Amino acid sequence: MERRILIIEDEERMRRLMELVLVEQGYIVKTVNDGLEGMVLWQTMKPDVVLTDLKMPRADGFEVLDFRNRLFQQVPLIILTAYGTVQSAVTAMKQGAYDYLAKPIDNEQLIEVVAKAIAETRNQGGASRVCGLQWSKMVGSSPVMKKVYKDIALIGCIRMSVLITGESGTGKELVARAIHTHSERPDSPFVRVNCAAIPRDLLESELFGHCRGAFTGAVNDRKGAFILADGGTLFLDEIGDLPLDLQPKLLHAVEEKSVTPVGATKAQTVDVKIIAATNHNLDEMIQSGLFRSDLYYRLNSFHIPLPPLRKRGKDLIELVEYFLDRFCREQGHKSLTIDAEALKLLHNYPWPGNIRELRNVLERIVLTCKNGVITSEMLPEKIKWYCTATKKKDKESFDLPAQEKQLIAAALENCGWNQSESARKLGVSRNSLRYRMKKYNISRMR
Ligand SMILES: Nc1ncnc2c1ncn2[C@@H]1O[C@H](COP(=O)(O)OP(=O)(O)OP(=O)(O)O)[C@@H](O)[C@H]1O
Ligand SMILES: [Mg+2]
Structure with missing residues (x-):
């Protein structure tokens, strides 16, 4: 049986070289140049072995490893590491990577490590799991919507922020819920916060929670949406209406995966998938200084535009x-x-x-x-x-x-x-x- 290998590497020369060596060994090889594309292709290609670089634009090697650990534990992941990042490769191995290869890659070593990894998957009977699909609630079979369904299926299993844009009433919330339903944790919480409907002062505590006595009226501790959504999805609806002064705190929470409730001194770690939606043109808002570009890039790791x-x-x-x-x-x-x-x-x-x-x-x-x-x-x-x-x-x-x-x-x-x-x-x-x-x-x- 032919074995499939996925190579995720942003250096083109390196990618091509490894591809040549492995194709010569009779493997079917696919290559992509960043982690996000890699995770997307992984789900349809069902590789037997994956090789990934660590430092890449968009999703890095650790995000790919996290994806593998959640969904494809039986697939060996080999880390490609440059001089100076060997320590990171060791960390990756502690987190479940199969092995690592230091660059410049030695061809013999490459063939040997891949063959060993393949032998192991054979013993385990190989494995790949792809999220199931059910479009019971979404109607429409136009090519643009078929692309949306494909994106939903792909991104559901990847723990990456998603930005859904589209005019009012195009189904942004429906898509957000579908992504959650098709994730590997459909039974986990789905928490929606409508940033346009909540006044600024309440919004901060709605998102991050507050401690008793943090402000007048805070008579009890209150859990924020990030904590309530822990282990699941936080849907930040109408994100274009998030007040500018709250944007750094949100960026920090998304980047650090931790939140500090209003009035608290200690941060709490959270594990949430962030989906944001808006009908505003965020590019224009950035130009006019109403939306922070760093937050935009963080939320927009994967973009689903909904057609009118x-x-x-x-x-x-x-x-x-x-x-x-x-x-x-x-x-x-x-x-x-x-x-x-x-x-x-x-x-x-x-x-x-x-x-x-x-x-x-x-x-x-x-x-x-x-x-x-x-x-x-x-x-x-x-x-x-x-x-x-x-x-x-x-x-x-x-x-x-x-x-x-x-x-x-x-x-x-x-x-x-x-x-x-x-x-x-x-x-x-x-x-x-x-x-x-x-x-x-x-x-x-x-
Ligand atoms: N493809 C679809 N098939 C069936 N129903 C849909 C579809 N898209 C949207 N709807 C329905 O249309 C209504 C509006 O959808 P939704 O609330 O998701 O839109 P929205 O983009 O979030 O709108 P807004 O920007 O005003 O918040 C909902 O009742 C939803 O169930
Ligand atoms: Mg909506």
Whole structure:
């Protein structure tokens, strides 16, 4: 049986040399140039032996070793070490690495160590475990979403920070929960902190906890989210809204894997997978000094961008069918169909509130539809209105006020006509929103 070897090494010459030597020995060899790619490939390639460098950009050799210790303990990991890092290689061996090879690598020694490691896996019957996949809750088979599912499966098993970005309602929280479900610790805690919804003073204690008497009102000790999520996942939702002055403390907690509750003197070690999400453009926020770049790079070890619904093609039809079926069952309705004209309007509409907006629209329609077929007249005004407006726009010229009016109306509709929330999502003040509502004569339509 052919044996597979994975080489993780950022020096290209070294990678190629080892590949040549091992291919000549009849092994199937794959090479990657950093630890993250290595861990990702590991799960699909199922290597019999892995060789990894220690110092690499993104994930280093110790992160690869930690990954191996959690998921693929039967696969021997050989450390490649440069002059001056032998001590680290010894530390790695104490933590479970099979052996180490000092650079420059001696070809004979390489062949010998790999052969010995292979013989050992044979005795143990080889082994690889890949996380199982179940997409029971996520609908959509467009190529962009297939890539997202693949990323979820891969990153679930890697203890690396993940940043999920995407417009409001694109499913960021759903993806965060799916990553947790597909991790090797699905039964461990999943703790969500909404950084936008908690006032600054409470947020610090929400994240890190506090001791009794730390501030007025702190009558008892309180565990923070990091401690509550220990052993599991901490989901930092709306991370773009984390106040600037709290960012260094978060960075420290993520880097050092330890937290100090407000008012405490001693730090506590924690082991959490961090998933952050935002609909803000963090690059722009960094440019304007509102978000720290060091925290951004730390959280963004692995990025999952979620496309807006309007870029997911036929997913819309799949989602419509899914939600209609679900709401009919939930509301004890017999099944509903949607006519071609109505479907066309749904396709043309840009869905600024994405899947949440689609879900809300369909839930309301199922409540009111009496005759088994959804027609275009039953759709909300904003969707019909958009269609008329765009038809007009095609005939006339580019109409900025009409677009602004439509965007505001969609945001309000999307936020259940809550003006503060709509203003926040639109990035304008509440007064400015009120002024525009008056200007464009926008009021709640039924
Ligand atoms: N692919 C999908 N399949 C089925 N339902 C989905 C999908 N994506 C999102 N949803 C549903 O849409 C709603 C919004 O999703 P979610 O809360 O995860 O979005 P979000 O990106 O976190 O939004 P926000 O930025 O406003 O917080 C939820 O009810 C979720 O279950
Ligand atoms: Mg969300």
